[in-house]
Amino acid sequence: MKILVPVKRVVDYNVKVRVKSDHSGVELSGVKMAINPFDEISVEEAVRLKEAGIASEVIAVSCGAAVCQETLRTALAMGADRAILVETSAELQPLAVGKLLKAVAEREQPQLVICGKQAIDDDANQTGQILAALMGWGQATFASKLLVDKGTIRVTREVDGGLETLELPLPAVVTSDLRLNEPRYATLPNIMKAKKKPLDVIPAADLGVDIAPRLRHLQHAEPPARKAGVKVADVAELIEKLRHDAKVI
Amino acid sequence: MKVLVIAEHDNHKLAAATLNAISAAQQFGGEVQVLVAGCDCAAAVSEAGAVQGVAQVLSANAAHYRDQLVENLAALAAGLVRDEGFNAVLAGGSSFGKNLAPRLAALLDVAPVSDVVSIAAPGRYVRPIYAGNVMVSVESDEPMQVLTVRTTAFEAAAAGGNATLRELSPREDLGVSRLVGRELSKSERPELTAARIVVSGGRGLSSGEKYREVMEPLADRLGAALGASRAAVDAGFVPNDYQVGQTGKIVAPDLYVAVGISGAIQHLAGMKDSKVIVAINKDPDAPIFQVSDYGLVGDLFEMVPELVAGLAVQ
Numbered sequence: 270m271k272i273l274v275p276v277k278r279v280v281d282y283n284v285k286v287r288v289k290s291d292h293s294g295v296e297l298s299g300v301k302m303a304i305n306p307f308d309e310i311s312v313e314e315a316v317r318l319k320e321a322g323i324a325s326e327v328i329a330v331s332c333g334a335a336v337c338q339e340t341l342r343t344a345l346a347m348g349a350d351r352a353i354l355v356e357t358s359a360e361l362q363p364l365a366v367g368k369l370l371k372a373v374a375e376r377e378q379p380q381l382v383i384c385g386k387q388a389i390d391d392d393a394n395q396t397g398q399i400l401a402a403l404m405g406w407g408q409a410t411f412a413s414k415l416l417v418d419k420g421t422i423r424v425t426r427e428v429d430g431g432l433e434t435l436e437l438p439l440p441a442v443v444t445s446d447l448r449l450n451e452p453r454y455a456t457l458p459n460i461m462k463a464k465k466k467p468l469d470v471i472p473a474a475d476l477g478v479d480i481a482p483r484l485r486h487l488q489h490a491e492p493p494a495r496k497a498g499v500k501v502a503d504v505a506e507l508i509e510k511l512r513h514d515a516k517v518i
Numbered sequence: 519m520k521v522l523v524i525a526e527h528d529n530h531k532l533a534a535a536t537l538n539a540i541s542a543a544q545q546f547g548g549e550v551q552v553l554v555a556g557c558d559c560a561a562a563v564s565e566a567g568a569v570q571g572v573a574q575v576l577s578a579n580a581a582h583y584r585d586q587l588v589e590n591l592a593a594l595a596a597g598l599v600r601d602e603g604f605n606a607v608l609a610g611g612s613s614f615g616k617n618l619a620p621r622l623a624a625l626l627d628v629a630p631v632s633d634v635v636s637i638a639a640p641g642r643y644v645r646p647i648y649a650g651n652v653m654v655s656v657e658s659d660e661p662m663q664v665l666t667v668r669t670t671a672f673e674a675a676a677a678g679g680n681a682t683l684r685e686l687s688p689r690e691d692l693g694v695s696r697l698v699g700r701e702l703s704k705s706e707r708p709e710l711t712a713a714r715i716v717v718s719g720g721r722g723l724s725s726g727e728k729y730r731e732v733m734e735p736l737a738d739r740l741g742a743a744l745g746a747s748r749a750a751v752d753a754g755f756v757p758n759d760y761q762v763g764q765t766g767k768i769v770a771p772d773l774y775v776a777v778g779i780s781g782a783i784q785h786l787a788g789m790k791d792s793k794v795i796v797a798i799n800k801d802p803d804a805p806i807f808q809v810s811d812y813g814l815v816g817d818l819f820e821m822v823p824e825l826v827a828g829l830a831v832q
């Protein structure tokens with residue numbers, strides 16, 4: 270069973286981003302970038318399925334500029350077998366990424382695609398669902414547990430009310446939530462080995478899909494900052510403030 | 519302008535998020551219809567029909583809609599949007615809506631917009647990105663607008679409507695995913711995303727036992743919902759549905775009490791729109807104090823019981 274794992278290069282989760290002074294976007298120059306944490310979890314899950322003898326090959330795929338090769342090398346260092354970069358310098362929105370991934374999936378014929386549930390930059394939470402729809406496959410989003418059994422998967426999903434378990438026929442799309450696993454650190458020898466693993470670059474134009482942005486992102490603004498309040502001396506003062514100043518209790 | 523809201527329900531009751539989505543839909547200034555697909559869901563249908571501002575409820579009744587499986591729901595909604603010429607489709611930004619809306623949009627070949635917090639006009643929205651550290655205005659010319667709305671940003675629509683009801687014929691069962699089971703948390707407490715007061719505990723609580731021992735009396739005293747940080751959920755103190763944050767639930771209660779929570783940006787993303795924030799933390803430099811109205815520095819294992827006792831005295 271082949272597994273396809275889409276990975277995105279995003280601003281590192283520890284960075285507090287700043288809006289550009291002309292409000293056209295977010296300042297990215299000189300900012301630390303990393304693999305989207307949810308995609309890292311997806312790579313880990315796929316690699317574990319390979320180590321368990323369930324998956325035969327793990328293919329990482331990223332859509333974007335040439336620098337996304339770094340992100341793919343991270344996935345390779347974690348244990349993916351090979352990587353594909355769908356290269357374009359154009360702005361990509363989730364619908365376009367879904368179409369590019371569909372084209373890749375049609376070439377590679379994976380039985381399972383594991384996406385992150387959301388990317389921590391645009392927080393869209395869309396790509397996996399879009400890809401599943403375009404392929405006509407089932408989807409199990411926000412997965413915290415995944416069991417593969419021959420032609421089906423059983424996925425436990427984190428939903429608002431608790432947990433839900435679904436069974437789906439393969440091929441299918443799963444999106445990973447935080448508690449699916451704890452990703453490994455890539456070791457130095459594996460980072461070295463990853464440099465020699467195959468990484469194919471496909472120009473996005475060769476896939477023949479419409480990737481023009483459908484949405485225009487205009488003004489970017491920082492939300493009004495909360496002003497820091499006061500430190501209270503003790504519990505009695507806290508109760509006093511809540512009752513008589515804030516009047517919330 | 520015809521706007522469709524996809525109802526989230528358990529065949530008996532509407533989820534609170536649907537009421538927020540209905541009031542967001544009214545801002546499009548057109549006719550609002552609500553789709554209730556389920557099985558033996560007459561109660562949910564009549565509840566939807568009694569929501570103010572709903573002109574018509576469309577119900578589809580079939581066994582394969584009972585479990586709200588997304589493949590069948592998205593196909594039904596996509597067909598409906600195409601056949602009846604809806605201009606916009608909304609769902610609440612709950613796990614239900616987030617799962618469904620992008621799939622529906624892709625079936626319609628339109629770009630969905632997630633987590634909208636304000637609607638300036640049809641096709642003109644504001645949404646948070648980067649864990650709420652940036653607000654971006656988005657414009658879309660898509661012929662069918664598909665969006666999820668952040669529930670805390672829109673009032674719940676009130677009861678008092680009188681919609682017409684129309685039965686739809688169900689579509690064929692696609693037979694893709696199958697529900698194996700659900701483990702839903704049962705609680706007598708208010709629902710986290712709709713509660714007026716939320717008390718949340720973090721890693722500082724040190725164990726599930728201590729979490730319950732310290733946090734439950736406080737929640738009882740305040741009539742509050744219980745929440746948690748990711749660290750507390752990951753450590754198994756509480757179930758996953760307690761998580762507040764960028765990747766958990768978004769809350770904006772009148773009062774949010776953060777206990778033993780450091781205030782990582784991913785946590786703040788889920789609670790910084792609360793009206794009043796109280797933080798109890800032993801570290802005077804914890805980032806949570808930068809957003810809290812009232813900060814209490816000290817050991818939570820002493821402070822919280824003292825607070826519970828103090829609240830008992832009028």
Ligand SMILES: Cc1cc2nc3c(=O)[nH]c(=O)nc-3n(C[C@H](O)[C@H](O)[C@H](O)COP(=O)(O)OP(=O)(O)OC[C@H]3O[C@@H](n4cnc5c(N)ncnc54)[C@H](O)[C@@H]3O)c2cc1C
Nearest residue numbers: 720721722747748749763764765766778779780785800818
């Ligand atoms: C992709 C991604 C998504 C994430 N999504 C979320 C999310 O949705 N929600 C979320 O919450 N986090 C999320 N996180 C995690 C987040 O970055 C933090 O790790 C997490 O919020 C920390 O939880 P905490 O504050 O409970 O723990 P810590 O940061 O460990 O803080 C514990 C606090 O307790 C205090 N404390 C300890 N003992 C006591 C005591 N006896 N009395 C008083 N105070 C005490 C300490 O001073 C400290 O400030 C996410 C991270 C990533 C990478």
